[in-house]
């Protein structure tokens with residue numbers, strides 16, 4: 001299969017309309033989209049990514065009206081969160097409509113829905129004329145792509161088209177919140193922080209450690225966000241053994257490092273992390289030292305991704 005690169009929303013949307021797969025930018029990471037109501041098209045996403053079929057996909061919408069094409073009902077707390085955070089890096093999990101093929105949600109009776117806060121993404125979904133299911137546009141297990149070049153690196157020849165946009169703003173995936181119960185529960189921390197959620201719905205909470213073991217969010221069982229290099233989380237004054245190592249953080253440590261990136265803020269750190277992981281792999285780096293950050297705001301999501309990469 002030849003993968004077409006284009007900056008034209010219309011050209012990219014044509015591939016969706018004919019049942020194909022298109023990678024497109026959002027404000028979090030690049031997604032790999034297909035028509036959310038077309039089972040054959042959705043199957044192609046799992047094949048292209050080599051994604052386990054028990055890992056459900058998020059549906060992406062361009063208008064609030066599209067929520068009703070995907071879900072049975074919108075409970076009051078979900079409506080409050082949608083009102084506060086759509087468009088933006090928040091995914092709400094709701095009871096799925098029977099119209100959505102069950103392969104999209106790995107057989108679950110729920111579906112994650114989000115409206116990206118990125119003009120190109122919204123234009124593209126609109127031009128496609130349908131909600132799109134879209135996981136991150138990487139090969140399963142690799143770091144999510146934050147540039148179209150990273151998508152190409154993983155999926156060239158495996159998908160129909162890449163809609164070329166800018167590098168993504170946030171660089172980490174959306175916050176996923178289960179809204180099917182009385183109290184919203186954060187299944188995956190992301191750019192919308194628990195502090196921000198609680199300002200709108202004070203009862204919102206994180207998953208407890210023991211709940212994480214249950215099958216709340218099936219995808220969380222799978223490997224995620226990992227470069228081939230070993231990831232080691234370090235404190236501020238860490239001394240690094242410097243053979244074939246790289247470093248990313250807020251302040252550079254002492255010692256020789258082959259590849260080092262100092263970021264001005266936790267936001268820049270988050271934005272740069274996955275591209276840095278990929279660069280390290282291309283350079284054959286063995287160990288990536290990642291500096292710990294405060295777990296407030298984007299820092300909580302950043303530490304979550306670092307821990308997953310370290311635990312791989």
Ligand code: TXA
Pocket residue numbers: 026028029030031032055056057058091093105108110111112134135136137172173174175176187188216217218219220
């Ligand atoms: O920022 C994002 O969310 C990006 C962009 C492309 O929108 N997408 C993304 O998709 O990160 P993906 O497939 O790589 O991660 C989706 C996560 C997985 O952990 C999955 O298990 C969880 O969301 N998820 C999706 N649907 C779910 C559902 N119905 N119930 C529980 N968890 C769900």
Ligand code: MG
Pocket residue numbers: 135136144
């Ligand atoms: Mg992913």
